[in-house]
Amino acid sequence: MRWALADGxxxxxxxxxxxxxxxxxxxxxxxxxxxIALIFGYLLGGAMTVPGGGNYREFLMPGMFAMNMLFGIGTTMTAIAQDITQGVTDRFRSMPMSPAAVLLGRSFADMIDSVLLLSVLIACGLAMGWQSNGSAGDTALAIALLLMLRFAFIWVGIFAGLMAGNQAMVTAIQTMEFPIGFLSSAFIPPSTMPSWLGAIAEWNPLSSTVAAIRELFANPGIGGDSWVTQNAILMAVIWPLAMIAIFSPLAVRRYRRLSR
Known part of the structure; x- marks a missing residue:
């Protein structure tokens, strides 16, 4: 483990x-x-109504935080695919280093990038009038849930990048971030969608994190009577853990089988 962490x-x-x-x-x-935050907050925000009333920007920003954790998948995929197409990955595999180091290093770097991105976005939200009305502990937990979701998406991105192998396929896969992101409660309540589509949106892992951090930030939320909505904080932990448990072994296995 020391070898893997040092090389990573x-x-x-x-x-x-x-x-x-x-x-x-x-x-x-x-x-x-x-x-994007400014466009939603100032250009589109005037036409938006918050369910149950409330400040739209306080409703918006938790969704923006979570959406940017999702959009990080594309960054991870691009970096992995570039290393493969440029032969860098093959060079790493030929060196006396831990096989896990490349994937761990990628995940560490992307987490640093995510912390920087989230910090800038929080500062932008504060400048727009958003604020966390929850306690300091609840606010810290909300940020931890966001970064936990990002860490899970990193492993999704690593696996997708290894499977794609080139930038053309990465671009094709990357377009799926938008329907996955918007089919959630990030910007609108699922109750406004057709019932079958709203059920899918409620069970979207992104929706669980958005609902959880809105609750922890004490920002306006969408409500809802479904089990997954009522247990948003629990699901905001379960979903990322499940994705990490699934995609990290798949990514490691795929990395070992490259060029075979």
């Missing part, structure tokens, strides 16, 4: 050095995230 940190440092030498992609990602 070396791979993480490689990614951090890339960001320092080529900061454009990181800065663009941060700027794009802020722009």
């Amino acid at each position: 940190w070396t791979i993480t440092r490689r990614e951090l050095i890339h960001w320092v030498r080529e900061p454009g992609s990181v800065l663009f990602g941060l700027a794009f995230t802020v722009m």
Whole structure:
């Protein structure tokens, strides 16, 4: 384990050095995230009605936080696919290093990126008038649930990137982030959808995290009588753990079978 962690940190440092030498992609990602929050908050927000009343921006921002954890899948997939197509992954596999180091390093680097992104988005939300009305402990738990969801999505992205293997397939898979993200309670209540579609949206893992952090932030929520909605905090823990348990072994197995 020490060997894996040490080699994994070396791979993480490689990614951090890339960001320092080529900061454009990181800065663009941060700027794009802020722009989307401003568009929803100021351009579309005037037409939105919060279920049960309340400030729309306080309703919006938890959904924005969770959506950006989901959109990180594309970043992870792109980095994995680029290393494969450029032969970097094959070079790593030929070196005397832990087989888990490449995947661990990728996950560590993406978590650092996610913390930075979430910090900028929280600052943007505060500037827009959003605030957490919950206790300090509840606020910390909400942030932890967001990062836990992101860690689960990292392993989904690693596996998808390894399966895709090239940028064209990554782009095709990446388009699925939008229907998955919008088919949730991030921006609108599932009760406004057809009943069968609303049930799918309620059981979307993203919806559980959104509902949980709205509750912990004491922001306006959508309510709902379904079991999954009433137990949002529990499901916001179960869903990420289930995804990690499924996709991390699949990613490791796929990595070992590359080029065979």
